[in-house]
Amino acid sequence: MNTGPAATNNPMASSAPTSANSAVATTATAIVNIASLVTNDPSLGDSSALGLIQDAAVVIDGDRVVWVGESSKAPATDNRVDAGGRAVIPGFVDSHSHLVFAGDRTAEFNARMSGQPYKAGGIRTTVAATRAATDAELSANVARYLREALRQGTTTFETKSGYGLTVEDEARALRIAAEHTDEVTYLGAHIVSPDYADDPAAYVDLVTGEMLDACAPYARWVDVFCEKGAFDGDQARAILTAGKAKGLHPRVHANQLTYGPGVQLAVELDAASADHCTHLTDADVDALASGDTVATLLPGAEFSTRAPWPDARRLLDAGVTVALSTDCNPGSSFTSSVPFCIALAVRDMGMTPDEAVWSATAGGAAALRRQDVGRLTPGARADLTFLDAPSHVHLAYRPGVPLVTEVWRAGTRVV
Numbered sequence: 001m002n003t004g005p006a007a008t009n010n011p012m013a014s015s016a017p018t019s020a021n022s023a024v025a026t027t028a029t030a031i032v033n034i035a036s037l038v039t040n041d042p043s044l045g046d047s048s049a050l051g052l053i054q055d056a057a058v059v060i061d062g063d064r065v066v067w068v069g070e071s072s073k074a075p076a077t078d079n080r081v082d083a084g085g086r087a088v089i090p091g092f093v094d095s096h097s098h099l100v101f102a103g104d105r106t107a108e109f110n111a112r113m114s115g116q117p118y119k120a121g122g123i124r125t126t127v128a129a130t131r132a133a134t135d136a137e138l139s140a141n142v143a144r145y146l147r148e149a150l151r152q153g154t155t156t157f158e159t160k161s162g163y164g165l166t167v168e169d170e171a172r173a174l175r176i177a178a179e180h181t182d183e184v185t186y187l188g189a190h191i192v193s194p195d196y197a198d199d200p201a202a203y204v205d206l207v208t209g210e211m212l213d214a215c216a217p218y219a220r221w222v223d224v225f226c227e228k229g230a231f232d233g234d235q236a237r238a239i240l241t242a243g244k245a246k247g248l249h250p251r252v253h254a255n256q257l258t259y260g261p262g263v264q265l266a267v268e269l270d271a272a273s274a275d276h277c278t279h280l281t282d283a284d285v286d287a288l289a290s291g292d293t294v295a296t297l298l299p300g301a302e303f304s305t306r307a308p309w310p311d312a313r314r315l316l317d318a319g320v321t322v323a324l325s326t327d328c329n330p331g332s333s334f335t336s337s338v339p340f341c342i343a344l345a346v347r348d349m350g351m352t353p354d355e356a357v358w359s360a361t362a363g364g365a366a367a368l369r370r371q372d373v374g375r376l377t378p379g380a381r382a383d384l385t386f387l388d389a390p391s392h393v394h395l396a397y398r399p400g401v402p403l404v405t406e407v408w409r410a411g412t413r414v415v
């Protein structure tokens, strides 16, 4: 498998939880009889980037993994769970979604599938519906889609604002998002607010000023849609730089619809991730390969807009760390299914099944600069996704089949 370059560029690689098994208390829980276990630790199992162990066991104490290895060598514990010969992988890390919204865009999707192209502007429909919604409606919507994602094996999720576009509505979206996840992103710069259509510069002043002040307390990340019809390179630089000055770390919607400055700006500002990366020059690929910015590919968007696929193979061959996420949003990618994205990435973007599973777990963690998720090694959070299949390859081999039968998050069975 050729995830070697990705592994070497992976910021988690040098500071991952130790793979040495810890002393195991008898009160721990051993999950045994796992047909194949993806650990994402190359020092384990078959020494691939997935660190695959056959006939494996995982021991959990509290919210952490404390031991992984062959089932026959599992330490004695009071509690044993039989995995029944299923495959177990780390819970998916979905590092890119837009879940704080109201309404839907069924009519727009229907029209697009009847021949109209996607432009960066249909967002305004969702902005109007989101502004009109109550806090309770927005929170219930986030909870609903997070439950949906959890049922499909996702145990870590990032989500963004970007459908409020006023000081109050953006801060409200982030406050609600923060009730559901630690990975919260300020995206006041999703599009220029319709209220500022005649004066985009004044909107950038708002996003980098009063709106940022109101939003920063609820967010970990600052993001910008750097694209024709949204924000240009200079505006994006101003927005990300202002966010950094407030302690937020950058990520960028970059090079989705056209070539542009987003990817190189992301690398220059040490953004954790450049998201989409569909239209890349050789210089863009070189920049990603030389920096610590992860390329996050979001094939649900290309699927739902009938757009050209990002070329994952080109990025992987250049040594870029690649993450795979859903971009779940009501306009351009209304899927919460990471398994669906894995199947698309393998079928249409040149990824091997192993690479796609790595990118949807360890890759997503790298895109969030997290070391505690996206892997199943001692010290990591005990986030396990069970597949009704003997191997993780079935996620691509059996597209559209609900293979996720059981999910554990932080040591607790939640599905």
Ligand SMILES: [Zn+2]
Pocket (backbone or CB within 6 Å): 096, 097, 098, 253, 327
């Ligand atoms: Zn997005």
